Amino acid sequence: GAGVSQSPRYKVAKRGQDVALRCDPISGHVSLFWYQQALGQGPEFLTYFQNEAQLDKSGLPSDRFFAERPEGSVSTLKIQRTQQEDSAVYLCASSVYQGGNQPQHFGDGTRLSIL
Amino acid sequence: AQSVTQPDIHITVSEGASLELRCNYSYGATPYLFWYVQSPGQGLQLLLKYFSGDTLVQGIKGFEAEFKRSQSSFNLRKPSVHWSDAAEYFCAVGAPSGNTGKLIFGQGTTLQVKP
Numbered sequence: 001g002a003g004v005s006q007s008p009r010y011k012v013a014k015r016g017q018d019v020a021l022r023c024d025p026i027s028g029h030v031s032l033f034w035y036q037q038a039l040g041q042g043p044e045f046l047t048y049f050q051n052e053a054q055l056d057k058s059g060l061p062s063d064r065f066f067a068e069r070p071e072g073s074v075s076t077l078k079i080q081r082t083q084q085e086d087s088a089v090y091l092c093a094s095s096v097y098q099g100g101n102q103p104q105h106f107g108d109g110t111r112l113s114i115l
Numbered sequence: 116a117q118s119v120t121q122p123d124i125h126i127t128v129s130e131g132a133s134l135e136l137r138c139n140y141s142y143g144a145t146p147y148l149f150w151y152v153q154s155p156g157q158g159l160q161l162l163l164k165y166f167s168g169d170t171l172v173q174g175i176k177g178f179e180a181e182f183k184r185s186q187s188s189f190n191l192r193k194p195s196v197h198w199s200d201a202a203e204y205f206c207a208v209g210a211p212s213g214n215t216g217k218l219i220f221g222q223g224t225t226l227q228v229k230p
Contacts, residue, residue, distance in 0.1 A: 004158070031216055042119075042205050042220030043159070056215050091158060100147045100209035100216045101166050106158035 002026070004107035006092050012113045013082050021077045021110045025094030032075050033104060034067055035091040043091055049075060050098050079112075087114045117142045119206050121221035128196050129229045136191040136224050138206030147209040148189040149218065150180055154202045162204075165189060176200070201228045 005024040013019050025032050030051055035043035036059075046065065048056040051072035060067070064082075069075040079086055089109040095102035118141045128134055140146060147166050151159040163174025170182040180191045189206060203225050207218040 033217060035218075040223075042207075042223050043218075045217040045219070048215045048217055050215070056217065059217075093159075095216060098216060101164075102216050103149075103161050103164060104216070104218065106151075106160070108156065108158045 006107035023092030029094035031095040037089040119221035127227040
């Protein structure tokens with residue numbers, strides 16, 4: 001079956017523009033995660049969905065970041081009024097169920113560059 | 116606070132030599148432990164995981180890891196490295212029971228393999 005799919009793979013935006021990043025998780029996966037990976041760093045947690053419910057958004061760096069998963073499948077991460085420090089790879093992951101013992105399946109990420 | 120430390124930012128080994136990548140974690144109890152590998156431009160692939168039981172766990176691609184509670188460590192090993200193992204390796208922890216499953220990653224170790 002298909003893995004986690006993210007689009008676009010690369011996104012270049014000017015500072016101040018809004019961007020939207022898409023994640024298609026593995027079909028039937030309940031849990032969906034967004035991570036931010038700065039250059040040379042490990043991924044950092046942004047937010048978590050269980051089906052359509054956003055249960056944890058403690059990692060979102062500011063109110064410019066917004067995520068949704070309205071039908072419990074596809075998710076969109078939106079960044080408003082982008083700033084240079086938003087430049088990073090944004091990774092999406094999904095797992096079958098909720099819980100720390102569930103392996104997460106990662107997409108290839110969206111590389112965001114803010115000019 | 117939970118944290119993961121990978122002391123070695125960059126490691127170079129010769130093809131056919133053995134490998135050990137270090138990982139230390141800080142957590143109040145025994146967390147779930149993972150090793151992921153990331154090739155350039157790609158997402159993270161799960162190598163192995165530890166939840167409980169036997170402290171030596173086997174993973175894919177000939178990797179193994181040993182959990183040592185007394186040292187709060189979860190080091191990754193491979194007896195004989197192949198050129199295709201060159202990649203970025205991440206250790207991660209997840210909180211057990213009642214947690215959403217979000218992972219906390221180390222900074223990563225870049226593995227270079229010499230012919």
